[in-house]
Amino acid sequence: MRLPIRSSATAAAVATVLVLGACSSDDDDNDNTTDDASTTAYATADVTNADGDDIGTASVGEDSFASDATELTVSFTGLEPGMYGMHIHTVGQCETDSESPDGSDTGDYLSSGGHMDGDDHDHPSHGGDLPALLVKEDGTASLTVSTDRVTKENLLDDDGSA
Numbered sequence: 001m002r003l004p005i006r007s008s009a010t011a012a013a014v015a016t017v018l019v020l021g022a023c024s025s026d027d028d029d030n031d032n033t034t035d036d037a038s039t040t041a042y043a044t045a046d047v048t049n050a051d052g053d054d055i056g057t058a059s060v061g062e063d064s065f066a067s068d069a070t071e072l073t074v075s076f077t078g079l080e081p082g083m084y085g086m087h088i089h090t091v092g093q094c095e096t097d098s099e100s101p102d103g104s105d106t107g108d109y110l111s112s113g114g115h116m117d118g119d120d121h122d123h124p125s126h127g128g129d130l131p132a133l134l135v136k137e138d139g140t141a142s143l144t145v146s147t148d149r150v151t152k153e154n155l156l157d158d159d160g161s162a
Contacts (some may be wrong), residue, residue, distance in 0.1 A: 083135075089113050095111045112162030124134065
C-alpha cells in the first residue's frame, strides 16, 4: 500500500508505505491535529485500496513529545488479518503498473523507489524502515510510531516520499 500524502504548504508529495497493495487520494488540509492531540500533522492522506474503496487514513507530523522526532499515525479498516511491513520509500509516487526510477523494472508501485536512506544503510537501519503493522482479525489496524530517522525536510523534498 503506498499512501501519497501532500502538504498544501509545500506542494511536495510525501507518502507512507504499507505493503498491502493500496493507495491514497490527496488531502490538502494542513496543520491537522491527530486524534490524540499530541501531534500536529503537516501531511495527511485518505487511503483507498486498489479498487478505490476507502480503507483509512495516514498522517505525518512533528512529535510534540520529542522535538527531534517525526510521528506517523495510520488507521485502517477492511484489510486481511496479518502482519504487514511498513516502509518509507524515496520517491512520492503511488502508481500501479509503474516503472522503477532507474527504468529496470515495471510493476505495481515500483515508481516509489527504494527505502529511504537505503543506499547508505542495511536493513533494519534504513531511515524508511518502520515497525510492522498488525491487522487484527476484524480487519482493523492502527499504529502510531515516532522516529528520529526521518525529518519533515527529507519527507517533503523535491520528489517527496512514498
